[in-house]
Structures are given as structure tokens and as C-alpha cells.
Amino acid sequence: MLPLALYALWMAAPPQPISVTPLEGATHHVQGIVVDGTSLWVTSVDRLAKKGYLYEFELATGKRLRWVEVQQGSMFHPGGFDMDEDSLWIPVAEYKKDGHTVIQRRSKATLAVLSSFTVDDHIGCLTLMEGHLAGGNWDARKFYEWTFDGRFVSVRNNPNASHYQEIKYRYGALMASGGVVHWLDPEELEPLRTYTLGKTDRNVPYTNEGMDFRDGKLYLLPEDGPSRLFVFDPEQVYEPAKP
Numbered sequence: 001m002l003p004l005a006l007y008a009l010w011m012a013a014p015p016q017p018i019s020v021t022p023l024e025g026a027t028h029h030v031q032g033i034v035v036d037g038t039s040l041w042v043t044s045v046d047r048l049a050k051k052g053y054l055y056e057f058e059l060a061t062g063k064r065l066r067w068v069e070v071q072q073g074s075m076f077h078p079g080g081f082d083m084d085e086d087s088l089w090i091p092v093a094e095y096k097k098d099g100h101t102v103i104q105r106r107s108k109a110t111l112a113v114l115s116s117f118t119v120d121d122h123i124g125c126l127t128l129m130e131g132h133l134a135g136g137n138w139d140a141r142k143f144y145e146w147t148f149d150g151r152f153v154s155v156r157n158n159p160n161a162s163h164y165q166e167i168k169y170r171y172g173a174l175m176a177s178g179g180v181v182h183w184l185d186p187e188e189l190e191p192l193r194t195y196t197l198g199k200t201d202r203n204v205p206y207t208n209e210g211m212d213f214r215d216g217k218l219y220l221l222p223e224d225g226p227s228r229l230f231v232f233d234p235e236q237v238y239e240p241a242k243p
């Protein structure tokens with residue numbers, strides 16, 4: 001535990017990213033990200049055009065490689081998403097709090113829809129857990145679980161005040177981003193660890209939208225286009241216990 005003076009100093013000096021990469025082209029209103037080897041996948045929405053997008057960027061340079069529209073009827077709002085070895089799992093919802101959602105499984109190779117199922121709620125974030133899918137509704141006030149073929153498993157209330165925009169199951173914990181980044185116990189949804197960050201030089205909170213954790217690095221995409229990918233050392237953003 002830090003002495004009070006050192007804790008105050010830590011709080012007064014927000015951690016800085018170890019790298020910042022601008023992304024090529026328009027990204028509209030950013031929703032979620034997935035880091036996949038040398039690629040960065042991004043979902044975004046254009047509310048006026050009623051279109052949702054999936055992009056693939058080169059992780060190291062921010063060069064845009066591919067993109068595809070993901071809207072389906074009245075559902076055009078993609079959310080936070082996740083992947084397995086061959087597929088991307090993307091929730092695409094109606095742009096309203098209690099709207100419907102289609103969960104799309106898209107091929108990484110072709111970007112085509114391989115399968116899908118619908119949910120009678122607005123699912124804004126989704127991740128793959130051990131043997132099933134998990135997702136949060138608008139502001140993640142509820143957490144759902146489904147089988148991979150779309151059968152409902154369970155729903156429970158979010159016990160935390162944070163309104164999560166992105167969730168990821170990584171290294172046995174459920175990471176959830178919204179204001180702060182929480183490592184949650186996947187069974188109880190209680191915070192095990194907290195990452196606290198500041199704002200970009202555009203006055204946007206780093207934890208505003210897209211988040212992933214890969215290979216010991218925290219990746220954040222908070223800004224709408226022109227978007228920038230911020231990478232942090234998690235040990236620098238871990239909030240120590242208050243004296």
C-alpha cells in the first residue's frame with residue numbers, strides 16, 4: 001500500500017500511453033475493438049446514414065485493410081465484440097435502449113456472415129467465455145449468457161455502478177471498460193482490479209469506447225474519427241490501494 005503522499009502524486013499524474021497510432025480513413029462513431037495478431041478490428045456506427053461498419057486495420061501502422069457494412073434491417077448499431085480463431089462475433093442492435101439485436105458470426109477470411117441469432121434486448125458489448133457467449137445490454141445494466149448456437153443460458157443484474165461500453169474475457173477474468181477499466185470476477189462480477197486513466201488531448205476519456213487486452217498491453221480506441229489507438233502498460237495504469 002502506498003503512503004498517502006505517493007498515492008496523491010499517482011492520482012495527480014495520469015499514466016501516459018506507450019504508443020499512439022492514428023487510423024486511416026473515416027471511422028464514424030467508434031464502438032468496439034479486437035486486437036488479433038497483426039490486425040486491429042473495429043466496429044463503428046453512422047447514425048444519420050443508419051449504417052454499421054466492421055473495419056480491419058494494420059495494427060502497427062493504422063493502415064485500413066478491409067471494411068464491410070454490418071447493418072441488418074432496423075439493426076445498424078454494432079457494439080463491443082470478440083473473436084475466436086476463425087470468426088468475429090458482433091452484436092448489431094437497433095439504436096434504442098430496449099431494441100432488438102442480431103448476434104452475427106462473421107468469417108475473418110471473407111467478412112461474410114456465417115451464422116446469426118437474435119436477442120430481444122439491445123446488446124451493446126459481447127465476449128467469448130469458456131464454452132459460451134456473454135454480453136451486456138445498454139450500459140451493461142444486465143449481463144446475458146448464450147450458447148454459441150444462440151440458446152439463452154442466463155441473465156443477471158450488474159452490481160456495479162459503472163456503465164460498461166466494452167467487455168472482454170481475458171486470462172480468466174472479465175474486463176469491463178466504462179469510466180474505468182475493471183477486472184471482474186466472472187462469477188460474482190465484483191471488481192478484482194481497477195485501471196484508472198485520464199483523457200486524451202482532445203478531452204476524451206481513454207476508456208470511452210473500444211478496449212482490448214492482449215500480450216500484456218491495454219489497447220484503447222476512445223475517439224471518433226479521426227481515431228487514434230492508444231496502448232498502455234497495464235502496470236502503469238493499475239490504481240494502487242488508497243492509504
